[in-house]
Amino acid sequence: MKKSTKDMSFIIVLLFLLSISKISTAIDTINTTQILRDGDTLVSYGGVFELGFFSPGNSRNRYVGIWYKKIPGNTVVWVANKETPLTSVSGILKVIEPGLLAILNNTNNIVWFLNTSTVAQNPILQLLDSGNLVLREARDDNPENFLWQSFEYLSDTTLPSTKFGLNYVTGRESFLTSWKTNEDPSPGNFTFHLDTTGYPQGIIKRGNLIVCRIGPWNGIRLSGIPNARQDPTYAYGLFMSKNRTYYWEEAIDKSVISRVTLSQSGVVQRMTWVDRIQDWVVYLNIPADICDTYKLCGAYGRCNIGNSPSCGCLDKFVPKDAQDWIRSDWSNGCIRRTPLNCSKGDVFLKYSGIKLPDSRYSRFNKNMTIEECKVECLKNCSCMAYTQLDISKEGSGCLFWFGDLVDIRDLSVNGQDIYIRMASSEFDTKGKRRKLLILSLTSLMGMILLGLSSMLYYWKKKKSYKKTARASHNEDHELPLFDLSTISKATNNFSINNKLGQGGYGPVYKGMLEDGQDIAVKRLSKTSMQGLDEFMNEVICIAKLQHRNLVKLLGCCIQGQEKMLIYEYMPNKSLDLILFDQTRCTLLNWPKRLQVVNGVARGLMYIHQDSRLRIIHRDLKASNILLDIDMDPKISDFGIARTFRENENEVLTSKVVGTYGYMSPEYAVHGRFSVKSDVFSFGVSVLEIVSGKRNSGFSAEDQHLNLLGHAWTLYKDGRSFELVDPYLRDPANPFEVLRLIHMGLLCVQQCPDDRPSMTTVVAMLDNEIALPPANQPGFFTERDAFLTESIASNSLCGTTITQLEPR
Ligand SMILES: *[C@@H]1O[C@H](CO)[C@@H](O)[C@H](O)[C@H]1NC(C)=O
Ligand SMILES: *[C@@H]1O[C@H](CO)[C@@H](O)[C@H](O)[C@H]1NC(C)=O
Ligand SMILES: *[C@@H]1O[C@H](CO)[C@@H](O)[C@H](O)[C@H]1NC(C)=O
Ligand SMILES: *[C@@H]1O[C@H](CO)[C@@H](O)[C@H](O)[C@H]1NC(C)=O
Ligand SMILES: *[C@@H]1O[C@H](CO)[C@@H](O)[C@H](O)[C@H]1NC(C)=O
Ligand SMILES: *[C@@H]1O[C@H](CO)[C@@H](O)[C@H](O)[C@H]1NC(C)=O
Ligand SMILES: *[C@@H]1O[C@H](CO)[C@@H](O)[C@H](O)[C@H]1NC(C)=O
Ligand SMILES: *[C@@H]1O[C@H](CO)[C@@H](O)[C@H](O)[C@H]1NC(C)=O
Numbered sequence: 001m002k003k004s005t006k007d008m009s010f011i012i013v014l015l016f017l018l019s020i021s022k023i024s025t026a027i028d029t030i031n032t033t034q035i036l037r038d039g040d041t042l043v044s045y046g047g048v049f050e051l052g053f054f055s056p057g058n059s060r061n062r063y064v065g066i067w068y069k070k071i072p073g074n075t076v077v078w079v080a081n082k083e084t085p086l087t088s089v090s091g092i093l094k095v096i097e098p099g100l101l102a103i104l105n106n107t108n109n110i111v112w113f114l115n116t117s118t119v120a121q122n123p124i125l126q127l128l129d130s131g132n133l134v135l136r137e138a139r140d141d142n143p144e145n146f147l148w149q150s151f152e153y154l155s156d157t158t159l160p161s162t163k164f165g166l167n168y169v170t171g172r173e174s175f176l177t178s179w180k181t182n183e184d185p186s187p188g189n190f191t192f193h194l195d196t197t198g199y200p201q202g203i204i205k206r207g208n209l210i211v212c213r214i215g216p217w218n219g220i221r222l223s224g225i226p227n228a229r230q231d232p233t234y235a236y237g238l239f240m241s242k243n244r245t246y247y248w249e250e251a252i253d254k255s256v257i258s259r260v261t262l263s264q265s266g267v268v269q270r271m272t273w274v275d276r277i278q279d280w281v282v283y284l285n286i287p288a289d290i291c292d293t294y295k296l297c298g299a300y301g302r303c304n305i306g307n308s309p310s311c312g313c314l315d316k317f318v319p320k321d322a323q324d325w326i327r328s329d330w331s332n333g334c335i336r337r338t339p340l341n342c343s344k345g346d347v348f349l350k351y352s353g354i355k356l357p358d359s360r361y362s363r364f365n366k367n368m369t370i371e372e373c374k375v376e377c378l379k380n381c382s383c384m385a386y387t388q389l390d391i392s393k394e395g396s397g398c399l400f401w402f403g404d405l406v407d408i409r410d411l412s413v414n415g416q417d418i419y420i421r422m423a424s425s426e427f428d429t430k431g432k433r434r435k436l437l438i439l440s441l442t443s444l445m446g447m448i449l450l451g452l453s454s455m456l457y458y459w460k461k462k463k464s465y466k467k468t469a470r471a472s473h474n475e476d477h478e479l480p481l482f483d484l485s486t487i488s489k490a491t492n493n494f495s496i497n498n499k500l501g502q503g504g505y506g507p508v509y510k511g512m513l514e515d516g517q518d519i520a521v522k523r524l525s526k527t528s529m530q531g532l533d534e535f536m537n538e539v540i541c542i543a544k545l546q547h548r549n550l551v552k553l554l555g556c557c558i559q560g561q562e563k564m565l566i567y568e569y570m571p572n573k574s575l576d577l578i579l580f581d582q583t584r585c586t587l588l589n590w591p592k593r594l595q596v597v598n599g600v601a602r603g604l605m606y607i608h609q610d611s612r613l614r615i616i617h618r619d620l621k622a623s624n625i626l627l628d629i630d631m632d633p634k635i636s637d638f639g640i641a642r643t644f645r646e647n648e649n650e651v652l653t654s655k656v657v658g659t660y661g662y663m664s665p666e667y668a669v670h671g672r673f674s675v676k677s678d679v680f681s682f683g684v685s686v687l688e689i690v691s692g693k694r695n696s697g698f699s700a701e702d703q704h705l706n707l708l709g710h711a712w713t714l715y716k717d718g719r720s721f722e723l724v725d726p727y728l729r730d731p732a733n734p735f736e737v738l739r740l741i742h743m744g745l746l747c748v749q750q751c752p753d754d755r756p757s758m759t760t761v762v763a764m765l766d767n768e769i770a771l772p773p774a775n776q777p778g779f780f781t782e783r784d785a786f787l788t789e790s791i792a793s794n795s796l797c798g799t800t801i802t803q804l805e806p807r
Contacts, residue, residue: 026041026043026047027042027043028042028043028044028045028126028127028128029042029124029125029126029127030042030093030095030124030125031095031122031123031124031125031138032095032096032097032122032123032124034095035092035093035094036051036052036092036093036094037090037091037092038052038053038062038086038089038090038091038092039052039053039089040052042125042126042127043069043127044069044127044128044129044131045128045129046129047069047070048068048069048070048129048130048131049066049067049068049069049077049127049128049129049131050066050067050068050069050127051064051065051066051127051133052064052065053065053086053089053091054067054074054076056076056182056183056184056185057181057182057183058183059085059183059184060087061085061086061087061183062085062086062087062088062089062091063079063080063081063082063085063086063185064079064080064081064091064093064103064112065077065078065079065080065185066078066127066131066133066150068257068273071257071273072278075259075280076155076185077131077155077157077159077259078131078133078150078154078155078157079155079185080093080103080112081103081111081112082155082185082186082187083186083187084103084111084112086103086105086111087105088105088106090105090106091103091104091105091106091111092104093125095123095124095125095135097120097123100113100114100115100116101113101114101125101135101148102114114135114148114153116135116147116148118147120135120136120137120147121137121138122137122138122139123135123136123137123138123147124136124137124138130151130159130160130161131150131159132149132150132151132159132161132162133149133150134146134147134148134149134150135147135148135149151163151174152167152170152172152174153174154174154175154176154177155176155177155179155185156176156177156178156179156185156261156262156263157176157259157260157261157262158174158176158249158259158260159259160234160249160250160251160258161248161249161250161251162174162248162249163239163244163246163247163248164194164246164247164248165194165196165200165239165244165245165246165247166194166196166244166245166246167243167244167246168242168243168244168245169243169244173193174246175191175192175193175194176191176192176193176260176261176262176268177190177191177262178190178191178262178263178264178265178266179264180264181264182264188264189206189207189264189266190204190205190206190211190262190264190265190266191204191205191262192204192205192262192268193205194245194246194247195213195360196245197360197361198216198359198360198361198362198363198364199216199217199359199362199363199364199389199399200215200216200217200238200240200245200247200359201213201214201215201216201217201222201223201358201359201360202214202215202222202247202268202286203294204262204266204268204286204287206266210294210295211266211287211293211294212266212286212287212292212293212294213292213294213358213407214268214286214292215356215359216356216359216362216399217238217247218356218388218389218390218391218392218416219389219390219391219392219393219396220391220392221414223355223356223414223416224292224355224356224409224411224414225284225286225414226284226285226286226288233251233252233253233256233258234249234250234251234252234256234258235249235250235252236248236249236250256272257272257273258270258271258272258273259271267285267286267287268284268285268286269282269284269285269286270282270283270284271283289305290303290305290310291303291304291305291310291409291410292409294358294407295331295358295406295407296310296311296330296407297310297311297312297330297333297334297408297409298311298320298330298331298332298333298334298406299320299332299333299334299335299404299405299406300313300314300317300333300334300335300336300404300405300406300408301313301314301330301333301334301406301408302314302354302408302409302410303408303409303410304409304410305409305410306410306412309328309330311325311330313333313334314334314351314408314420315349315351316336316337316338316349316422316426317334317335317336317337318334318335318336318337319332319333319334319335320332320333320334320335333404333406336422336423336426337426338422338423338425338426339423340381340421340422340423341423342381344423344424345424346378346381346421346422346423346424347421347422347423347424347426347427348374348377348378348385348386348419348420348421348422349419349420349422349426349427350417350418350419350766351417351418351419351420352415352416352417352591352594352595352598353410353411353412353415353416353591353592353594353595354408354409354410354411354415354416354417354418355407355408355409355410355411355415355416356387356399356408356416356418357385357401357405357406357407357408357418358405358406358407359399359401361401361402361403362399362400362401362402363399363400363402364389364397364398364399364400365389365397365398365400366389366390366396366397367396367397368396368397368398369396370388370395370398370767371768372398373386373387373388373398373400373419374386374419376398376400377398377400377419377421380402382402382403383400383401383402383421384401384402384403384404384405384420384421385400385401385405385418385419385420385421386398386399386400386401386418386419387399387416387417387418387419388416388417391416391733391735393735394735395735405418405420411591412589412591413589413590413591414733415591480554480555480556481555481556481557481558482555482556482557482564482566483557483559484557484559484562486513486514486557487511487521487557487564487566489514490511490512490513490514490519490521491509491510491511491521492511494507494509494523495509498510498511500520500573507522507523508520508521508522508523509521509523510569511569518568518569518571519554519566519567519568519569520566520567520568520569520570521557521564521565521566521567522564522565522566522567523562523563523564547602547603547606547607548599548602548603548632548634549599549600549602549603549606549632549633549634549635550603550606550607550634550635550636551567551568551570551626551634551635551636552567552568552634553565553566553567554566554567554568567636568634570626570627570628570634570636571628571629572626572627572628572629572631573626573627574622574623574624574625574626574627574636575596575622575623575625575626575627575633575685575689576621576622576623576625576694577623578627579622579688579689579692580622580692580693580694585692585725585727586727587631588631588689589728590728590733590736590737592631593689593690593728594736594740595631595632595633596625596627596631596632596633596689597685597686597689597740597765598765599632599633599634600620600625600633600635600682600685601682601758601761601762601765602762603633603634603635604617604620604635604678604679604682604758605758605759605761605762607635608675608678608757608758608759609758609759614675616673616674616675616677616678617635617678617681618673618677618678619637619659619662619681620635620662620678620681620682620685621659621661621662621681621684621685622685622688622689622694624636624637625685660696661684661694661695661696661697661706662680662681662684662685662695663677663680663681663779664676664677664680664681664748664752664778664779665750665778665779666752666778667680668779674752675757675758676752676753676755676757677752678758679747679752679755679756679757679758679761680747680748680752680755680778682747682758682761683743683744683745683746683747683748683755683777684707684708684744684747684748686740686741686743686744686747687707687708687711687723687741687744687745687748688707690723690724690725690728690737690740690741690744691707691711691723691724691725692725692726692727692728693707693725694707695707695708698710706779708745708748708777708778708779709777710723711723711741711744711745711777712745712774712776712777715741715742715745715774720737720738720741720742721734721737721738723741724737724741739764739767739771742771742774743756743761743764743765743771745774745777746764746771746772746774747761748777748778749774749775749776749777749778750775750776750777750778751775751778754775
């Protein structure tokens with residue numbers, strides 16, 4: 001489209017021969033007998049856009065452009081002769097047969113022209129209300145037959161109804177090019193494209209270099225686009241066919257004036273005109289922050305804008321070059337801490353809350369289910385990851401990545417899941433931790449409490465015991481013993497200022513060891529000496545339990561009358577203090593809440609399933625779920641936990657301990673407990689996490705229902721979404737939320753046999769199995785808890801319940 005004076009004589013001659021009539025009134029069209037002089041304008045039919053000659057900023061150069069007719073300030077959305085300005089005000093715009101649009105200077109030389117491949121009989125140029133300038137056959141206004149349109153030759157702006165992308169038939173790409181300066185619309189440093197190398201995504205380039213990436217398209221939005229709420233004023237989407245791939249937008253509310261512009265510094269901005277202030281307001285910036293810098297953290301790095309520095313490695317990955325990493329050069333990224341070995345059978349681990357990686361080396365399939373994606377990806381050793389292609393509605397299709405995963409960031413809202421190929425040994429998190437720490441007696445507080453003094457007794461009196469135990473189990477476990485002076489110093493001599501709280505077994509203090517590690521110290525009161533040998537056996541077994549979702553015991557201190565347990569310190573304290581606090585609850589956005597549910601589920605599965613020893617916690621509740629700095633949950637307080645022998649499925653107890661509101665009916669009423677009682681407590685916690693409300697003390701409009709009853713009623717009516725914590729409603733993925741509520745209800749079903757095991761729960765959370773319909777929950781009215789005779793009968797899981805079942 002550069003200026004060309006060669007072989008133009010035909011046109012020029014033509015010009016002199018024609019009788020040229022100057023247009024005067026506002027019209028939107030010119031034909032071959034009319035010209036547009038500098039000073040004249042075309043105005044679209046509805047008066048929305050205007051086309052004419054203008055000078056940008058303080059420049060004296062003249063350009064032909066399109067701007068908003070009704071908005072002050074000459075906001076130019078398209079320029080014809082970007083690189084070939086006129087230097088005087090005597091240029092004209094002209095349509096020349098057979099389908100040529102040209103700008104001529106005062107000596108009648110063509111300074112800019114466009115050529116169409118099709119020959120037209122009677123071509124006309126028309127400015128449409130959409131802002132599209134089209135050249136078409138006078139009698140044919142079918143958009144498919146336009147000879148030429150400015151929407152396919154964009155400047156730095158897209159307008160609603162621009163088809164941003166590729167036309168494979170014409171080979172044209174519509175993309176944005178930044179202006180050089182405010183006074184010079186010629187191509188600047190940046191371009192913005194819909195990249196269709198793999199599954200479509202948006203990329204901003206500086207020359208040939210990608211500087212920022214957004215996407216890929218996920219059925220709802222471009223993955224990682226900031227604050228992309230469902231905009232009521234625009235509908236938008238991705239169109240893909242054999243002939244075209246493009247991103248589109250349509251204004252639903254035609255009164256809203258909005259545009260997307262690529263700034264001179266390479267920022268894609270959505271702007272809306274606000275009448276009240278008579279100015280444009282930017283409400284979307286891409287890149288939004290440093291984490292949108294392309295590949296900032298390298299392969300398998302994960303950028304989190306809340307961290308300093310922002311770059312980190314994905315879980316189970318380590319910096320490729322630790323020295324570079326220390327020097328804040330993250331470009332080499334991360335590598336798997338355990339290398340892949342495809343022949344050994346890899347696994348896929350789920351990573352949540354992320355912006356999907358660069359999809360240039362991706363392939364997709366629109367028909368597969370997520371289970372099929374896994375099978376397919378597993379087949380090809382170079383398939384590094386997969387995800388659901390379309391997360392709208394129930395989710396469908398697969399997107400597969402080949403090669404390293406780059407440009408991943410954490411998203412606090414609208415993050416997605418991706419399943420990344422890992423060595424099979426990474427699946428089992430047991431036994432891979434630091435060797436130093438050793439008897440990670442993680443949890444089992446209760447047993448330690450009960451037997452601490454006996455343990456001490458053994459350690460002191462039978463010094464060989466430890467050795468024996470170690471030898472007989474052939475493992476490197478031992479429980480570090482701390483000096484009283486060390487702990488006293490760490491806690492500032494048990495200063496009142498260090499006191500974190502008062503547990504049932506004594507006060508808890510915060511402390512810091514000399515190496516800087518934060519600790520929590522439980523100072524115990526005297527405990528009994530019963531069941532010594534039996535207890536020691538169990539402790540040795542329990543010593544081998546370690547899991548990232550169980551709070552970790554670092555050691556103990558036994559000196560004189562003092563008996564203390566030393567735990568890792570959890571800076572975010574317990575879940576209830578955040579979840580049920582009106583201001584702090586916003587710290588737990590949807591991905592974080594999902595993370596808490598996932599972690600607790602895995603922790604519970606671990607204690608229920610361990611082959612040698614099965615443990616029932618018996619007191620799972622929000623206040624026993626501690627949160628670490630990343631809000632990763634750790635189950636704590638095993639004060640009343642019970643172990644199960646093999647083949648033992650249910651235990652009867654006459655002493656019912658636990659917390660009202662979390663106790664299953666069969667336990668509270670009959671004293672029968674099993675792993676399914678923990679599942680019940682877990683279900684209650686899940687519903688509390690989704691709703692942000694406590695089960696006990698809950699009040700709905702329907703006074704007699706507790707949270708479970710309320711959730712159940714909404715579920716039956718298909719209104720589960722109303723349960724969601726108002727702080728979550730907007731950003732949460734509705735499908736995920738509904739699924740979680742459904743799963744929570746399955747866990748609190750009245751009949752223990754109906755409740756899923758924790759293994760099944762984990763599979764449900766991983767979207768690996770479909771959810772069966774839920775039956776009525778236990779204790780779903782406040783009264784139930786007191787009118788025990790109604791459920792004390794053996795009809796608990798009998799026909800009575802079946803009759804109550806809905807749909
Ligand atoms: C162009 O439009 C003018 C005004 O409507 C009309 O008089 C003229 O005949 C048209 N010319 C052609 C070639 O259609
Ligand atoms: C008109 O355009 C021609 C070709 O670009 C150029 O050579 C000529 O100098 C221009 N005349 C004026 C007055 O700008
Ligand atoms: C316009 O395109 C046609 C066909 O592609 C070609 O024959 C003609 O020479 C072109 N005209 C100009 C001025 O480039
Ligand atoms: C795609 O392009 C081909 C060739 O131009 C055309 O024949 C076909 O009708 C187009 N298909 C659609 C769906 O537009
Ligand atoms: C474009 O790049 C050049 C060369 O790097 C630089 O001098 C100029 O300032 C850049 N322009 C903008 C608008 O960033
Ligand atoms: C992968 O595993 C196979 C079978 O265990 C083993 O023979 C092979 O050496 C391993 N390859 C690598 C690169 O570790
Ligand atoms: C995908 O499913 C649709 C509708 O069920 C079907 O028409 C289409 O042929 C399928 N495509 C592939 C590649 O299997
Ligand atoms: C695995 O996928 C890659 C990328 O699509 C392909 O080139 C390769 O042929 C595939 N390998 C097998 C064994 O299917």
